[in-house]
Amino acid sequence: MAILTTQGLTKDFGGLRAVDSVTFDIEQGKLTSVIGPNGAGKTTLYNLVTGLIKPDSGRIIFNGEDITNLPIHKIVKKGISRSFQILNLFNELALFENVWLGVQSQQGHGPELFSTTDKFSSVKEETYRIIKEIGLSGKEEVPVKLLSYGDRRILEITISLTAKPSLLLLDEPTSGLMSEDRKRISEFMKKLSSQLTLIVVEHDMDVVLSISDHIVVMHQGKILAQGNPDEIRGNDKVQEAYLGGQYCLV
Amino acid sequence: MASRNRWSRWISNPMWFVFIIFVFFPFIPYIGRYISLGTEVILWSLFALGFNILLGYTGLPSFGHGAFFGIGAYAAGIFFLRVYKGLWIPLMMSILIAGFFTALVGLLVAKKRGIYFALITIAVSQVFYFIAFRWEELTGGETGLSGIDRVNISFPNLFSIKLSTPINYYYFVLVIFILCTLLIWKIVHSPFGKVLQAIRENEIRAKYLGYNTAVYKWGAFTISGFFAGLAGGLYTLLINSAFPFVLDWTQSGNVVMMTLLGGGTVNFFGPILGAAIFIISRDLLSTYWESWMLIYGLIFVFVILFIPSGILGLIGGKKQTILR
Amino acid sequence: MTEFLSFAVNGLVLGLIFAVVALGFTLILGVMQVINFTHGILFAFGAYFAFTLQKFVGFWWALIVAPIFVGLIGLVLERLVIHRTYGGNPLFGLLLTFGLATALEEVIRMVWGKPGYSVAAPRFVAGSLDLGFMFYSKYRLLLAALTIIIILLVWLFLEKTPYGAIIKAGASDSEMVMALGKNLPRMRTFVFAIGSILAGVAGVIAAPIWSVRPTMGTFILMPAFVIVVLGGIGSFWGSVIAGLIVGMSTSISVMFWPRISDIIPYVLMAIILLFRPRGLMGEKSVLEV
Numbered sequence: 001m002a003i004l005t006t007q008g009l010t011k012d013f014g015g016l017r018a019v020d021s022v023t024f025d026i027e028q029g030k031l032t033s034v035i036g037p038n039g040a041g042k043t044t045l046y047n048l049v050t051g052l053i054k055p056d057s058g059r060i061i062f063n064g065e066d067i068t069n070l071p072i073h074k075i076v077k078k079g080i081s082r083s084f085q086i087l088n089l090f091n092e093l094a095l096f097e098n099v100w101l102g103v104q105s106q107q108g109h110g111p112e113l114f115s116t117t118d119k120f121s122s123v124k125e126e127t128y129r130i131i132k133e134i135g136l137s138g139k140e141e142v143p144v145k146l147l148s149y150g151d152r153r154i155l156e157i158t159i160s161l162t163a164k165p166s167l168l169l170l171d172e173p174t175s176g177l178m179s180e181d182r183k184r185i186s187e188f189m190k191k192l193s194s195q196l197t198l199i200v201v202e203h204d205m206d207v208v209l210s211i212s213d214h215i216v217v218m219h220q221g222k223i224l225a226q227g228n229p230d231e232i233r234g235n236d237k238v239q240e241a242y243l244g245g246q247y248c249l250v
Numbered sequence: 251m252a253s254r255n256r257w258s259r260w261i262s263n264p265m266w267f268v269f270i271i272f273v274f275f276p277f278i279p280y281i282g283r284y285i286s287l288g289t290e291v292i293l294w295s296l297f298a299l300g301f302n303i304l305l306g307y308t309g310l311p312s313f314g315h316g317a318f319f320g321i322g323a324y325a326a327g328i329f330f331l332r333v334y335k336g337l338w339i340p341l342m343m344s345i346l347i348a349g350f351f352t353a354l355v356g357l358l359v360a361k362k363r364g365i366y367f368a369l370i371t372i373a374v375s376q377v378f379y380f381i382a383f384r385w386e387e388l389t390g391g392e393t394g395l396s397g398i399d400r401v402n403i404s405f406p407n408l409f410s411i412k413l414s415t416p417i418n419y420y421y422f423v424l425v426i427f428i429l430c431t432l433l434i435w436k437i438v439h440s441p442f443g444k445v446l447q448a449i450r451e452n453e454i455r456a457k458y459l460g461y462n463t464a465v466y467k468w469g470a471f472t473i474s475g476f477f478a479g480l481a482g483g484l485y486t487l488l489i490n491s492a493f494p495f496v497l498d499w500t501q502s503g504n505v506v507m508m509t510l511l512g513g514g515t516v517n518f519f520g521p522i523l524g525a526a527i528f529i530i531s532r533d534l535l536s537t538y539w540e541s542w543m544l545i546y547g548l549i550f551v552f553v554i555l556f557i558p559s560g561i562l563g564l565i566g567g568k569k570q571t572i573l574r
Numbered sequence: 575m576t577e578f579l580s581f582a583v584n585g586l587v588l589g590l591i592f593a594v595v596a597l598g599f600t601l602i603l604g605v606m607q608v609i610n611f612t613h614g615i616l617f618a619f620g621a622y623f624a625f626t627l628q629k630f631v632g633f634w635w636a637l638i639v640a641p642i643f644v645g646l647i648g649l650v651l652e653r654l655v656i657h658r659t660y661g662g663n664p665l666f667g668l669l670l671t672f673g674l675a676t677a678l679e680e681v682i683r684m685v686w687g688k689p690g691y692s693v694a695a696p697r698f699v700a701g702s703l704d705l706g707f708m709f710y711s712k713y714r715l716l717l718a719a720l721t722i723i724i725i726l727l728v729w730l731f732l733e734k735t736p737y738g739a740i741i742k743a744g745a746s747d748s749e750m751v752m753a754l755g756k757n758l759p760r761m762r763t764f765v766f767a768i769g770s771i772l773a774g775v776a777g778v779i780a781a782p783i784w785s786v787r788p789t790m791g792t793f794i795l796m797p798a799f800v801i802v803v804l805g806g807i808g809s810f811w812g813s814v815i816a817g818l819i820v821g822m823s824t825s826i827s828v829m830f831w832p833r834i835s836d837i838i839p840y841v842l843m844a845i846i847l848l849f850r851p852r853g854l855m856g857e858k859s860v861l862e863v
Contacts (some may be wrong), residue, residue, distance in 0.1 A: 050458070071457070071462075072457040072458055073457050073458075073463070074462075076457070076458055076459065076460040077460050088455050088458075089452070089455070090447075090448055090451040090455065091451065091452075092451055093447065093448075093451055097447075101444060101445070101459055104441055104445075109441045110441050110461055110466075111441070111442055111469075112441045113436075113440050113442045113469075113473075114433075114436050114437065115436075116436060117440060159455075162459070
């Protein structure tokens with residue numbers, strides 16, 4: 001069952017066609033990786049699906065509903081969340097605040113003007129619980145910009161999870177990490193995939209091949225190929241696209 | 251245990267310190283004589299605190315809030331002279347009417363940021379200035395309105411407070427200020443306030459957390475307008491008149507400057523400090539030098555170049571870089 | 575009818591002055607993202623310098639020399655203080671230039687005094703010209719011609735020279751310019767100087783038809799804001815067309831309903847903003863996102 005479907009999604013930036021007539025389905029409960037060289041249109045695709053930019057043509061359907069022109073916050077409330085390739089946290093705010101904001105929204109709060117935040121104990125508890133789960137207890141008051149890169153990478157994903165999405169889009173979650181942290185995130189993603197539908201943009205082929213149920217290969221804004229890891233490994237067109245690059249699919 | 255922490259946090263809040271200073275100000279030798287100046291400091295503090303919800307907490311640079319101050323000022327004056335010579339109704343009107351127009355303007359700017367936001371607020375405030383200048387039947391045009399007295403507060407059969415005496419009016423304004431400060435404190439420490447800060451830090455991420463940021467921005471804008479209007483109304487009652495200058499962009503510039511000068515971008519109380527320093531220096535300067543505007547302008551330059559985080563930012567050092 | 579024509583042509587002339595001022599303002603705004611409050615004061619300096627210089631060197635020399643002085647002042651301001659606010663919170667640039675403008679206005683008062691002056695038009699253009707369908711002030715015709723020449727020169731520079739092309743691009747997308755790797759600080763200073771000269775020139779030319787007062791800077795700055803938002807930040811044609819529109823509408827509304835003539839530009843701006851948030855000819859820029 002397709003949780004997300006795009007139909008003929010196209011986006012131009014000036015003379016450049018960043019996303020070209022992209023049509024695919026994302027199956028519910030599966031982990032789909034989106035791979036391709038830089039500039040293939042992966043992040044733009046994410047931006048389109050999550051409402052940051054509007055497509056020039058095409059449709060996006062989530063759970064049977066057309067979400068093509070909805071604003072970001074509405075799409076999020078429908079159950080799609082995403083993390084960012086370049087860390088996109090509230091850098092000057094404390095760890096506690098960063099997590100709190102997501103939890104607060106998910107629990108339906110925000111507009112309350114006249115009650116101070118310490119009255120919201122369920123938000124507080126959930127925030128502490130999440131921070132404990134990612135192993136950062138004790139650092140609640142630390143401004144996020146002072147945390148280690150690895151911790152911030154985990155936080156990047158964690159914050160996108162506070163919305164309790166049914167579909168999560170991760171954008172290069174292991175970017176810039178050492179192999180130990182990569183494993184950590186890789187396992188984290190495996191655990192997540194049992195709870196929700198994941199789309200992951202990744203460059204690390206080991207990670208991609210080990211965790212993916214389905215792989216979509218993009219090149220110059222188009223979908224070059226899609227299939228399960230074995231099919232993609234053996235695909236000539238894909239090999240060609242990566243030829244000469246830093247990626248080897250052997 | 252938890253309740254004692256909450257209690258002790260309340261007691262140690264710098265707010266009480268500020269309130270006590272204001273309460274005892276009239277009794278301080280020499281400077282305590284300048285009661286009206288003190289009243290002016292308090293109402294500008296009120297204006298600046300409300301404004302800081304928008305500037306310091308949400309990060310939106312409005313350079314047109316003088317208009318809402320002015321609308322409040324004129325609303326109080328017009329209602330007093332044309333509708334009802336009371337105290338509460340004109341003041342209520344200054345809050346509501348200023349709030350109404352702020353809400354309206356807010357719709358225009360809620361989806362904007364940065365330069366565009368600033369430009370539009372400047373332009374819009376000019377419209378109100380011209381209206382005040384030109385719509386003579388309503389606003390008295392260039393000569394403005396006068397004869398707006400301060401009516402007594404009377405509790406029938408009990409007592410009556412003569413607000414026309416400067417010191418009584420000072421304490422009246424102080425009481426309003428204290429209530430508003432507590433209110434603003436609550437607002438910025440509420441879930442709403444937290445979302446405003448998120449918007450300031452990273453609006454896109456805030457959207458991705460599910461917040462309809464345009465509505466929050468509009469909300470912050472409108473709320474600051476209510477306080478601006480109230481301050482304007484109080485000012486009209488202070489000087490018993492309303493002139494077009496209350497609306498011009500120097501007022502807008504003033505409130506931004508005092509908010510920044512005191513350290514509104516790093517501290518809740520920055521605007522109060524800034525208002526005090528600004529109003530007092532301006533008064534001193536203009537008394538002793540006819541060309542004081544030169545220094546006035548240069549102070550702006552100085553603050554922007556050397557103490558952009560304001561005085562409280564300077565004192566606080568590296569510990570606190572942003573407002574919480 | 576001739577009365578209407580007279581108002582309309584006045585509006586055109588006014589619009590041309592506005593356009594020159596707005597051009598300078600929009601370039602600075604587009605390239606450096608600074609809301610330059612000193613632009614009005616530089617306009618005033620142009621007028622005041624013209625007033626003083628004319629007594630010694632006559633109209634034409636004043637026309638050449640005064641803007642250069644103004645450009646120098648602009649240069650000094652930019653190099654000394656204004657450039658430090660680039661890239662930061664836009665409010666800082668705005669406040670800084672606001673402070674400078676306030677201080678400089680006082681300097682004008684201190685040097686030239688508070689009351690206004692009138693600057694006489696040069697003798698060879700005194701009086702009116704018979705245009706056939708109407709008589710019109712010769713000076714204003716000269717003014718129109720001069721401003722058109724200036725606008726043309728700016729256009730030539732932006733369109734036909736390589737440096738101008740970069741600046742034109744930078745006005746609508748300053749990030750792109752940084753990527754081109756040109757000497758950015760020098761370019762910015764250059765743009766500021768050009769903007770200042772434009773303001774100064776407009777001041778010189780406008781002096782005979784405007785009363786020269788310390789507050790004249792404010793009077794020109796407000797329409798400049800509106801024109802720039804109306805026409806689109808960083809857009810050459812936007813400034814010119816919007817300038818003409820604002821000039822015409824102000825002048826014509828004086829004829830029908832003088833009281834709202836000040837407000838007309840803002841009403842126009844508000845209407846345009848509702849339907850085209852980036853102005854008539856504005857490009858999508860980093861500013862608004």
